[in-house]
Amino acid sequence: MQKLTVVDPETKSPDFVAENIARLRALFPELLTEGKEGVAVNLDVLKQLVGDKTVTDTEEKYGLNWHGKRLARQIALTPSTGTLRPCPEESVDWDTTRNLMIEGDNLEVLKLLQKSYAGKVKLIYIDPPYNTGKDFVYPDNFQDNIQNYLELTGQVGEGGQKLTSNTESSGRFHTDWLNMMYPRLKLARNLLRDDGVIFVSIDDGESPRLRVALDEIFGEENCVAQFSWRTDGNFDNQAKVKICHEYVVLYAKSIDAFPHPPVVDPSTPQDSKLFKPEIRNTVVKNGPKNPVSKITLPAGFPAAFQAGRIEMRQTPWPAYREDAIVENGRLTQSTVVESGWSSKELLLEFIGSGCKAILDGKGQETTFVIAKSGAIEAVKRRSDYQSHVISVLNGLGGAQKATAQLVEMGALFNGYPKPVELLRYFVQMASDRDFTVLDFFAGSGTTGHAVMAQNVEDGGSRRFVLIQLPEALDGNVDEQREAAAYCERLERPCTIAELTKERLRRAGKKIREESPMFAGDLGFRVFKLASSNIRAWEPNREKLVETLEASVEHLKADRTEQDILFELLLKLGLDLTVPIEQKVIGGKTVHSIGVGTLIVCLALAINAEEVESLALGIVEWHKAQAPAGESTLVFRDSAFADDVAKTNLAAILQQHGLQTVRSI
Numbered sequence: 189m190q191k192l193t194v195v196d197p198e199t200k201s202p203d204f205v206a207e208n209i210a211r212l213r214a215l216f217p218e219l220l221t222e223g224k225e226g227v228a229v230n231l232d233v234l235k236q237l238v239g240d241k242t243v244t245d246t247e248e249k250y251g252l253n254w255h256g257k258r259l260a261r262q263i264a265l266t267p268s269t270g271t272l273r274p275c276p277e278e279s280v281d282w283d284t285t286r287n288l289m290i291e292g293d294n295l296e297v298l299k300l301l302q303k304s305y306a307g308k309v310k311l312i313y314i315d316p317p318y319n320t321g322k323d324f325v326y327p328d329n330f331q332d333n334i335q336n337y338l339e340l341t342g343q344v345g346e347g348g349q350k351l352t353s354n355t356e357s358s359g360r361f362h363t364d365w366l367n368m369m370y371p372r373l374k375l376a377r378n379l380l381r382d383d384g385v386i387f388v389s390i391d392d393g394e395s396p397r398l399r400v401a402l403d404e405i406f407g408e409e410n411c412v413a414q415f416s417w418r419t420d421g422n423f424d425n426q427a428k429v430k431i432c433h434e435y436v437v438l439y440a441k442s443i444d445a446f447p448h449p450p451v452v453d454p455s456t457p458q459d460s461k462l463f464k465p466e467i468r469n470t471v472v473k474n475g476p477k478n479p480v481s482k483i484t485l486p487a488g489f490p491a492a493f494q495a496g497r498i499e500m501r502q503t504p505w506p507a508y509r510e511d512a513i514v515e516n517g518r519l520t521q522s523t524v525v526e527s528g529w530s531s532k533e534l535l536l537e538f539i540g541s542g543c544k545a546i547l548d549g550k551g552q553e554t555t556f557v558i559a560k561s562g563a564i565e566a567v568k569r570r571s572d573y574q575s576h577v578i579s580v581l582n583g584l585g586g587a588q589k590a591t592a593q594l595v596e597m598g599a600l601f602n603g604y605p606k607p608v609e610l611l612r613y614f615v616q617m618a619s620d621r622d623f624t625v626l627d628f629f630a631g632s633g634t635t636g637h638a639v640m641a642q643n644v645e646d647g648g649s650r651r652f653v654l655i656q657l658p659e660a661l662d663g664n665v666d667e668q669r670e671a672a673a674y675c676e677r678l679e680r681p682c683t684i685a686e687l688t689k690e691r692l693r694r695a696g697k698k699i700r701e702e703s704p705m706f707a708g709d710l711g712f713r714v715f716k717l718a719s720s721n722i723r724a725w726e727p728n729r730e731k732l733v734e735t736l737e738a739s740v741e742h743l744k745a746d747r748t749e750q751d752i753l754f755e756l757l758l759k760l761g762l763d764l765t766v767p768i769e770q771k772v773i774g775g776k777t778v779h780s781i782g783v784g785t786l787i788v789c790l791a792l793a794i795n796a797e798e799v800e801s802l803a804l805g806i807v808e809w810h811k812a813q814a815p816a817g818e819s820t821l822v823f824r825d826s827a828f829a830d831d832v833a834k835t836n837l838a839a840i841l842q843q844h845g846l847q848t849v850r851s852i
Contacts, residue, residue, distance in 0.1 A: 189838040191825050192722070192852045193742070198759050199722055200267040201299040202306075208265075252400040256367045264371035268299035269724075270334040271755040272715035272764070273747075280693055281711025286651040286765045287636065289692060291685040292717025293337040294628040294655045298375040300717075303761035305653070309379040310623035312386040313614055313635050315606055319365040319394050334719050341658050341683075362397055369398070372628065373405050379626060383445040385412065387614050388437045389606065395435050402439050412438040412446065413579050417610065419586035436581070436614075449577045449617035487521050577617065584610045594632065597694040600674040601632035601687050603667075611638030612645075621648030630654035631684070633691040636712065643708045644699055651709065651765075654692075658683040689714060713765060721747040721755050722852065743824065743852065749790045752852070753779060756822060760786060773805035774798055784813035788822045796833040803840035810846065818848060825851035 276282040415436040423430040440446035585607035627635035661682040663672035675682040696710035766782040776791040828834040
């Protein structure tokens, strides 16, 4: 039975350096050599492989460079030995929810999520610090490790380190911001599906550097758009030009795999109460302002209603008529329809075919919708309806609207939150209704709120993963005083992460009250970043005997079985919301995770006479669950009375086909 320790790969997040070396060795074994710190790349061989006979390392290269870039790349590749501790008492619907709210340094959390969520996220949205000189950018003595995080948040030491704003007087104004962002963006890309996308909000200050950094990480060819978002906020009256917009940069992991976004122009007013959820996003409320043509629909033309006025719409622009009379599902008289379509022939072909599906210029099925206020039915509808997305975002509100939304729920946030409508619009750009959305600068929690609201609207089952640093709120600072007082009234720690969680609670409650028939997920599981549950070997030379005795039990005494279970989920690559069952077998509590994918027994003592009944009971339960793939079994190493008990248990399990048996 292999014993897992802190140095084993299973107890760490993925080692990207080792994986990259393995890939290089498989493709170009001659490329690798030995350096003073281990494996190294022979740059001369690399140049020969790519046909470069002249370039040297000292020559100029195109790209974005800054002091610390090499370290930033190295930080992204360094595995984390931390864990995420579950907090059911701070969660909502812990047993059933698939949503996550993780409190911690997002760099370390992104590392920990690599095994469980790599290639599984469809959409990432982040609203990072804009580097204005007033927002948090980096901690003093930035080291990006668990100890630094614990000191930063005051969990160890004497109150923790201070968070430092990157003021414009810093000689490394852009450098510090890039060193903070670069490793996080590198790790984020790994989590995206092949058809996934990332949206990043930014202003003029760092927009140029963000674009070049994203070009390098995602590939310039995968830049989809840079949106201009009309923020509708207050102007700086001292500015020579009144800035009323920000940017949202959109990159795809693979531009070829990312479909055309199935949403309409957000500047077109829509009354959500008029439309059924299943096709609301396929309808444009207003008709074209400048119709291209007028076409007469004959009496008897099929319509979707027995009686009443109708509106007819189709991509890319609707045909509409508000005074048409319908009886028994057909027009009672010939009706002139104004059309904004660019192709009159396409509309004529559609009408001539009796509203049957036709193909567009790309050979894809089009859609025609006939609608009436209060009820809508589709004559023919595609699930992946395509419409135009434009790069100027109007009518979605700004920070003032977002703040008003928080106040309406009785929540507060210090800063500049984004409006729910903006985030819902981005969520709609993904054609699926069942995917994972990640936001690792969660702030007020707008992304989580938007995902829940959109699921209510269209019946989707999207889930969110939010990450937020528990940055302290200072009641002595004007901008933070009200938010700090709010946390005190709630009797919770004065941190931004607490504001995030409270906003999610209130948003879910409000949605439930307004949509009592909605049976979807409005909860979230809370996890907090912490050091590993596995005790590292830290010998005390002055008390060597005591140190050796303590090392016998190398699981930390202040950690629960649940803490250990979720660290195993992370390190073995299982979802943090996977079902967990438990059963008493041979007098010991045994946990089955993911329908037998992982079976864990953390009993404090297993005697030799208990081994057989425990092992055979686990075998029987495993057969009943019949997991699709190979199962991993984990036991507490210190529980075994002796090596004989451990060996016998492993032998019985392996005789019945359970080969992967570990101790921790």
